[in-house]
Amino acid sequence: MKVEQIYTGCLAQGAYYIVSEKEAVIIDPLRETKPYLDRLEKDEVKLKYIFETHFHADFVSGHVDLSRKTGAPIIYGPTATPHFEAIIATDGQIFEVGKVKIKVLHTPGHTMESSTFLLIDENEKENAIFSGDTLFLGDVGRPDLAQKAGSITQEDLAGILYESLQQKIIPLPDDILVYPAHGAGSACGKNMQKETVDTLGNQKKTNYALNQPNKEAFIAEVLDGLAPPPKYFGMNVAMNKGGYEDFDSILEKGKQPLSPEEFENVAEDSGALILDTRSAAHFHKGYVPNSINIGLKGDFAPWVGAMIVDVAQPILLVTEVGAEEESITRLARVGFDHVIGYLQGGFESWEKSGKEIDKVKRISAETFAEEFSEKSVVLDVRKPSEYEAEHVNEAFSKPLVEINDWALTINPNEHFYVHCAGGYRSMIAASILNSRGIRNFTEIEGGFSKIKETKVPKSNFVCQSKI
Template identity: 75%
Template sequence: MKVEQIYTGCLAQGAYYIVSENEAAIIDPLREVTPYLDRLKKDNVTLKYIFETHFHADFVSGHLDLSKKTGAPIIYGPTAQPKFDAIIAEDNQIFNIGKIRIKALHTPGHTMESTTYLLIDENGIETAIFTGDTLFLGDVGRPDLAQKSTSLTQEDLAGILYDSLQEKIIPLNDEITVYPAHGAGSACGKNMQKETVDTLGNQKKTNYALNQPDKQSFIKEVLDGLTAPPKYFGMNVALNKEGYESLDLIMNKGLNPIPAEELEAFVEETGSLILDTRSPIEFHKGFIPNSINIGLKGDFAPWVGTLVVDVKHPIVLIIDEGTQEEVITRLSRVGFDNVLGYLKGGFEAWKNSGKEIDEVNRISPSEFAKQFKDNSIVLDVRKLSEYSAEHIENSYNKPLDAISDWVNSIDDSKHFFLHCAGGYRSMIAASILNSHGIRNFTEIEGGFNGIKKTEKFPITNFVCSSKTL
């Protein structure tokens, strides 16, 4: 028997590849299925089942493409109603893979179809659980995402999740390995540990949600501090439930090189968003007016989902040479399938064509220290939890994920400084501000991490946040 966790850091997502004898199973696959097909071929095994723990909200699963290319059936837990052919497991139903068995444990609460899969090895020993978004390391799945599809409140769902954990998970042996669908950084929970694998016994000791004295305390603690989920989540659920185009077709459409001389007319005709995926360092030196910078080397796909929201919005890419397939793939993971092409020759081609170029005024923390005055306006675009822990005194917290709510309230007649933690998010904010005609600001390279090192600024005392929101 072999169990392999295939972890994707930018989404904080774990898929699982399980082999016994000449058969395999895959749990919660990502959108691009070639890596799984390569593993199956290398191991000379047949994919028998594709298990889905629930209808994912934060990414688009590869279940459909994988099923079409291998013939393996897709399995969901009880109450799931996909729009395509699938096996809807009964609670406690057993599935055989080689000499091992996988038992479906219906664990509703995060969503009503949420199911944990219990792995029973060749010797009949319960070895591992694949918990999806029911149980994370350090946390449990948020119970507020499935409200629109049910008549239940988030309090109702939290109570159902409590019952699932108490009746199905906690009674299992402490030695069982916990394999969750997500780790730290995912918006599907609020207090996840950095580790991606643990024992159930350790989770019983360290996970706050498993240590509540009663159901009401559990409901209160699990719901406390939840921020609004990213707006693209609902669209991803729909794609996972109803189906989507093959990634092969998405890739063919997106691999369309557009000459610099034709880009403006193409964007105007199609209504496309110009998405610049270069690094903040390169972007600030020069970019196409009205383009939005979300750097590929960062939490790229989740930020596109959070800020662009509409997965059907047409997109034209500005990329570093040779990254077009990676960019299209990573966008497809969160359902952005309408990439219409990319600038041929990259930004250099645009610059060499003599067309208009915009810039962001970026300065170092040391230069910021020289320019900063007591009446300077400072906008901090980090999360509220980061800002609450430590920030420049009298600065304003304007979280990037809520920029659509506050961008139109900015007074462009008053100069302000802009920063995040390290420069990635503040450059995204800078590009959005520029696209709204707001230009009277200066962005700080290196963000708050660099600012603290200057020892120039009045900083609030650090307060350790008990929950990462």
């Protein structure tokens, strides 16, 4: 038996590949199927089943394409209602794969169809659970995503999740391994550990959610401090439940090279959003006017989802030369399937064509320290918890996810500085502000991590874990 965790850092997502004898299963695959097909071919095994722990909200799963290409059936837990052919398992149903078994444990609460898959090895030993978003390391799945107005509330779902954990998960042996669907950085939980596998026994000791005295306390703790879910989540659920266009077709349509002249014409005619996936270090020096910068080398997919929101939005890409396919792939992972072309030759070709360019005024933290005074207006676009831990004195907390609201309140005649933790999010903010005609600002390179090293006055540090 072989169990492989296939972890994707930018989504903080774990897919799983299990092989026994000449048969395999894949749990919660990502959108692009080639890595899984390559593994199957290399191992000379047949994919017998594709297991889905639930209808994912933060990414588009590869279940539909993978089933189409391999013939393997898709399996969901009880109550799932996909709009395509699938096996809807019963609670306790067992599926055999080579010499091992996978038992379905219906564990609703994160969503009503959420299920945990229990791996039983060739010696009939309960070996591991693939817990989806039911149980994370250090946390449990947020119970506010599947609530329905007037019928089921987040409190109801939290209570259901409590019963699932108490009845199905906690009674399992302590030496069982826990393989969750997500780790630290995912918006599907609030307190996840950086590790990606642990024993259930250790989770029983260290996971706050498994150590509540009763259901009421569990509900209160799990719901406390939940940030609003990203707005694209519902659209991803719809795609995972209803099906989607073949990824190969998405890739083929997106890989359309456009000269600067063609790029400009398509942008004007289509109303496409221009997305520049280069690093902030390159973007600020020059970019196609009205571009939005979300760097590929960062938490690209989640920020695309949070900032663009509408998965049907047509997109034109500006990338580093050679990064076009990776950009299209990572967009498709979160359901943004409507890339209609890219700037051939990258930004350099636009610049050489003599077309208009735009820039972001960026200064070092040291220069900021020299310019800073009591009258300086500073906008901190980090998360509220980061701001509360430590910030520039008198800085305003303006989280990036709320930019559509706070951008409306900016006085265009008053200069301000903008920063995040390291420069990634502040450049996203800067590109959005510039595209809306808000230009009287300066972005700070290196963000608060560099500002901390200067003489700029700061609040007293408070450990984020205590906030």
